[in-house]
Amino acid sequence: MTQKIFDITCFILLVVLTVSMLVFAIRIGADKGDTVLCATLTKQSFDYKDWRYEEKYNPGGFYITQFQYDYCLGIGYEIDAPIRN
Numbered sequence: 001m002t003q004k005i006f007d008i009t010c011f012i013l014l015v016v017l018t019v020s021m022l023v024f025a026i027r028i029g030a031d032k033g034d035t036v037l038c039a040t041l042t043k044q045s046f047d048y049k050d051w052r053y054e055e056k057y058n059p060g061g062f063y064i065t066q067f068q069y070d071y072c073l074g075i076g077y078e079i080d081a082p083i084r085n
Contacts, residue, residue, distance in 0.1 A: 038072035038079070045081035 041064060048062035063084045072079055 034071075034075060038075060038077035041068060041072060041079050041081070042077050045079050048081075 045062060045064070063082045064079055066083050066085060069079060069081075069083050
């Protein structure tokens with residue numbers, strides 16, 4: 001009986017450990033993706049800095065949303081670009 005309880009306990013601990021490691025790995029991957037997104041937006045804002053307001057060359061202009069600005073600012077990226085909703 002005690003061997004069966006031990007086996008069940010080990011199995012439960014193994015499942016909890018596996019799920020915890022999976023959640024941690026997904027969380028790290030998501031953080032890296034966010035960093036890449038904000039770094040890309042920062043580079044794009046720098047690349048388009050000189051001509052983003054000229055309607056003749058760039059009718060749409062380069063801009064970011066308020067959500068993108070707030071999110072990237074929250075993880076340490078300040079993007080110099082106009083904000084549109």
